[in-house]
Amino acid sequence: MRALTYHGQGDVRVDTHPDPRIEKPTDAIIRVTSTAICGSDLHLFDGYIAMMKAGDIIGHEPMGIVEEVGSAVKNIKKGDRVVVSFTISCGHCWFCEQTLYSMCDNSNPKPENAEAQMGHSPAAVYGYSHLLGGIPGGQAEFLRVPYADLGTIKIESDLPDEKVLFLSDIFPTGYMAAEQAQIVAGDTVAIWGCGPVGLFTMKSAWMMGAGRVIAIDQVPERLQMAREHCKVETIDFSKDDVLEKLKEMTGGRGPDRCIDAVGAESHASNMVAAAADTLKQTAHLQTDHPYVLQQAIMSCRKGGTLSIPGVYGSTATIPMGAAMNKGLTFKMGQTHVQRYLEPLLEKVNKGEIDLSFMITHTEPLENAPEMYKKFRDKEDGCIKVVLKP
Known part of the structure; x- marks a missing residue:
């Protein structure tokens, strides 16, 4: 698959990577239809976030079509259209039970990195350094979604991606x-x-x-x-x-x-x-x-x-x-996204808010390196970029 890849401070490129696969029964694989560049991605790009490594896949605002689900996934199935939460949360630790999803105890597979810097590890985040798990991100053609039942919300309306994509994060x-x-x-x-x-x-x-x-x-x-x-x-x-x-x-x-x-x-x-x-x-x-x-x-x-x-x-x-x-x-704190997905989707479906109003640029994934620079430098009126893999 093609995916936006970190190569060092100020250097991101679209490279070819192996397609992701199901690793645990709670995983799903989605084919990404839309993904966005977040302002916090610029902190990675500019070298403000520790423990980025060359070869890391970036991005945490994706949505798409479910291609495959693990044996334990119950809430979504192949063919469903879903938005993916940027925070990865297990749903059953003490913090998730308090709906403090961004503080999940179990989703970061490398908690020792965050513990050394912060005292405790927060939840893993897609494409956001090995401090927060080193989980491949969503500026890619395909994405593995851990804890997929909790980490996705099904879109059952015919609203275009641009009207629901930003439920993922912003x-x-x-x-x-x-x-x-x-x-x-x-x-x-x-x-x-x-x-x-x-x-x-x-x-x-x-x-x-x-x-x-x-x-x-x-x-x-x-x-x-x-x-x-x-x-x-x-x-x-x-x-x-x-x-x-x-x-x-x-x-x-x-x-x-x-x-x-x-x-x-x-x-x-x-x-x-x-x-x-x-x-x-x-x-x-x-x-x-x-x-x-x-x-x-x-x-x-x-x-x-x-x-x-x-x-x-x-x-x-x-x-x-x-x-x-x-x-x-x-x-x-980082956002407890899963707490808000259903009530905010309801606001979107009722027409109380149009999430697409801020989109200024829609580009193919291959143009992502150029758009990172344009977004960072605030050129061409760039406020929000949506990428189409």
Whole structure:
């Protein structure tokens, strides 16, 4: 099969690999019909995530047609059309029983790698380094799906792929981000990042009763999409001091809820801060860019909540004194996708949300290396890329 393959920092290529096969009775094989490039894939591409190896297959936002199932798979069968959750979860460990699916104890076949860095291992994730299992990803013609009964949701409507594909990751991720922000009716919610996760977080914040949503970015087409499709107010951080602007917009109090939908590769408007963090990276004192976290902590009102769906790889310096003295609540983590699949699919089927609004580029899988660069560099108005194997 053809699959997008990691060859080193900034170097991905479409190579030929053996077709996957059933390895355990709980596995399924799907023929991928659509798959997407996630913003967190760029963290792999740019070298922010540890333990990537040359030859790894990338991608964690796939859907397709079931080609084969293991003997223990009961919920899906050959020929079914399914969306695949990006987190891999067994369904029967203590964490899965609490619906904390992204913390599954059993799906990571190499837990010692994550334990050494994090203390405990979270769930495995498709195509996301050997820290999280080294499981081949979904930017490929075929995909092996472990724990297939829990890790897929059947699509029984005739909606096109583009209307349901993002149930795999970014719609549940945006929804959980808004949920973890603990939004109360009428709250002012500030969301850093107008990329795909940020846009779905904005939609979700409105669903949860936000009275006002403010989005922060610097890319004109992203800010425009946020205004037009998500009906939010915007701040261009390349033109305005975010902390001062948010104070001005909220009468000095600050937003009630702040959400970091960017993660490890946020950009600084203050070049002195950027240079200092680059020196920390060089000295191995810091591996992530924490500009959004720093701004969100300083901006959030006293007693507010900071939700973090943005992916971080390792170490970042943040104003913990401000967070503690302001009494902020932090909620974060990889998404418990399986918890949200059925209720969010119901919203899609009822027409409450159109998941396809953010797609700007649809390309053959063979064009993936070019599209990674275009997405990273924010060229050609690129906001979300769907690949067709």
